[in-house]
Amino acid sequence: MTSIGFIGVGEIASAMVEGLARSEADDAHASGLRFFLSPRNADRAKHLAESLEAATVCDSNQDVVDRSELIVLAVLPQQAAAVLDELDIPADRTLISAVAGLATDQLAEHLPHSPTIVRIIPLPAVRERKGVTAMYPANQAVEEILGRLGGSVTAADETLFSTLSAVTATMSAHFAFLQSITAWLVDQGWEQADADHFIRGQFVGLGTTLAETDTPIKELVADHETPGGLNEQLNHEWMDEANRGRLAAALDAIYARVTGAAD
Known part of the structure; x- marks a missing residue:
């Protein structure tokens, strides 16, 4: 025991x-x-x-x-x-x-x-x-x-451990992403409850994919878009180099806070 x-x-x-x-x-x-x-x-x-x-x-x-x-x-x-x-x-x-x-x-x-x-x-x-x-x-x-x-x-060392601590700060941003999508639907005329219901249904299956497969995340991106398709268009237009850079910079700032380097 x-x-x-x-x-x-x-x-x-x-x-x-x-x-x-x-x-x-x-x-x-x-x-x-x-x-x-x-x-x-x-x-x-x-x-x-x-x-x-x-x-x-x-x-x-x-x-x-x-x-x-x-x-x-x-x-x-x-x-x-x-x-x-x-x-x-x-x-x-x-x-x-x-x-x-x-x-x-x-x-x-x-x-x-x-x-x-x-x-x-x-x-x-x-x-x-x-x-x-x-x-x-x-x-x-x-x-x-x-x-x-x-x-x-x-983690092999405490520095690498701190990088994982930093990325846990992305959870509320994940839901804020979904919130922004539902807000767009509401702006187009949908009721909030219906918009929430639809987006929950859309993304719950993606969570199941993460939980039940070991497919590399990079490959999941490709698996969920086709060349010239709608998913590819939004991915390339929204998650462009500038936005990826802003995300990396935000994670750098969180990492500095976690490790005390920001003090």
């Missing part, structure tokens, strides 16, 4: 707990997981404990540490130092940091006993066990846990 503690029980931590619980239910040979939740965000922690037999709300963050082999730190970046400074985390524990933008050496400054540190970037899809989680450095125990949530990719 593996015990996993969560310090900070926000949306991402809850998604991880629920995804891991589903993996237990789906695997007849599962060895068993126990979840120990910090009292931070009491309502969410209480809900998880009431809905999952394997989940327990602890009395304090230190209680989470004392009862867990793997400890997921899932607090806001500006809270991390203060939270860690109040804890005594032994050397034999593994701290799994889901805190954005804090490098391993920054975390280590607040961990005098030098436990193992692994950084991860979990995404909301881990709740459905479809999220691919970035991790650094390689760690077998953490990789096994992430395997239950949809798999993982391991």
Whole structure:
């Protein structure tokens, strides 16, 4: 049985707990997981404990540490130092940091006993066990846990890890793209609800393609357009060199922020 503690029980931590619980239910040979939740965000922690037999709300963050082999730190970046400074985390524990933008050496400054540190970037899809989680450095125990949530990719160094952190900033822009398309339909006379309904139907299948195939994304572009066709026309007119350059520049700025280079 593996015990996993969560310090900070926000949306991402809850998604991880629920995804891991589903993996237990789906695997007849599962060895068993126990979840120990910090009292931070009491309502969410209480809900998880009431809905999952394997989940327990602890009395304090230190209680989470004392009862867990793997400890997921899932607090806001500006809270991390203060939270860690109040804890005594032994050397034999593994701290799994889901805190954005804090490098391993920054975390280590607040961990005098030098436990193992692994950084991860979990995404909301881990709740459905479809999220691919970035991790650094390689760690077998953490990789096994992430395997239950949809798999993982391991960065060779922390610089590469930060590039994956940067591209997670594109999620709201993806929906803004769809919002702009539906707004165009509304401008042409469609009701908002009908425009939303149609665009959802158009793009949900593309998500399924991404989830159910391993076709390189570059090839998916070609697969969804024909020479001289409408898709090719829009792709070339909208995603031209200038727009690609603006996107790359925006990602450069996010990367600089993630790594602290923008300070």
